[in-house]
Amino acid sequence: MLSKKVEKALNDQIKIEAESSQVYLSMASWAEVKGLEGIAGFMYGHSDEERMHMLKLVKYVNERGGHAKISQLKAPETDFGTFQKMFQKLYDHEIFVSNSINDLVHITLEEKDYATHNFLQWYVAEQIEEEALARTILDKINLIGNDKGGLYLFDRDIQQISVESAASGNLGE
Ligand code: FEO
Numbered sequence: 037m038l039s040k041k042v043e044k045a046l047n048d049q050i051k052i053e054a055e056s057s058q059v060y061l062s063m064a065s066w067a068e069v070k071g072l073e074g075i076a077g078f079m080y081g082h083s084d085e086e087r088m089h090m091l092k093l094v095k096y097v098n099e100r101g102g103h104a105k106i107s108q109l110k111a112p113e114t115d116f117g118t119f120q121k122m123f124q125k126l127y128d129h130e131i132f133v134s135n136s137i138n139d140l141v142h143i144t145l146e147e148k149d150y151a152t153h154n155f156l157q158w159y160v161a162e163q164i165e166e167e168a169l170a171r172t173i174l175d176k177i178n179l180i181g182n183d184k185g186g187l188y189l190f191d192r193d194i195q196q197i198s199v200e201s202a203a204s205g206n207l208g209e
Contacts, residue, residue: 042152043102045143050093052136055109057086059129062112063122074191075119082126089159096155119187120177127170134163173197 038046064079094104116122137159144153173194180186 038097038100038102038152039147039149042144042147042149043097045140046093046097046102046152047105047107049136049140050090050097050104051107051109052133053086053090053093054106055112056129056133057083057090058109059112060086060126062114063116063126066114066116066122067119070119072119072191074194075122078194078197089162092158096152100151123170123173123177127167127174130163130166130170134167137163169197 060079060083064076064083067073067079068076094106097104113125116125137156141153141156141160144150144156176190180190
């Protein structure tokens with residue numbers, strides 16, 4: 037059985053994962069409208085992953101005798117300026133999510149909820165990979181600068197970039 041404090045913290049994280057999914061969906065739509073199909077495909081996929089992160093938490097809370105609450109979400113931005121700025125936002129957002137997961141893990145220790153602590157280790161590992169992926173992409177973008185040919189290749193190749201390949205240092209090249 038979850039303590040009220042852990043249940044509330046997990047519900048807060050459910051909202052954050054749902055909002056993350058919306059943020060990346062909005063980025064996908066923006067990129068698609070700009071004709072950046074590869075980047076759009078990557079963001080659509082990332083949005084789906086965040087929804088999966090959310091669902092995993094929903095199932096866990098309900099399984100442990102809590103009630104996962106589906107709440108209203110903050111509307112994401114709809115204009116991201118440039119693709120460089122958009123990927124910087126993705127990175128910043130993942131750092132925000134990592135901090136939130138760390139706070140959640142801390143609460144489970146305070147509450148001596150070792151089952152939830154154990155369950156959350158999957159998220160801890162996932163955040164390491166997601167941060168690595170975002171950093172790898174930012175490095176690549178810095179290399180491209182304002183080169184149009186570089187952007188063309190980046191847009192073509194990004195669909196091959198996955199969390200796993202970034203974590204292993206292989207960008208599918
Ligand atoms: Fe579910 Fe990208 O954090």
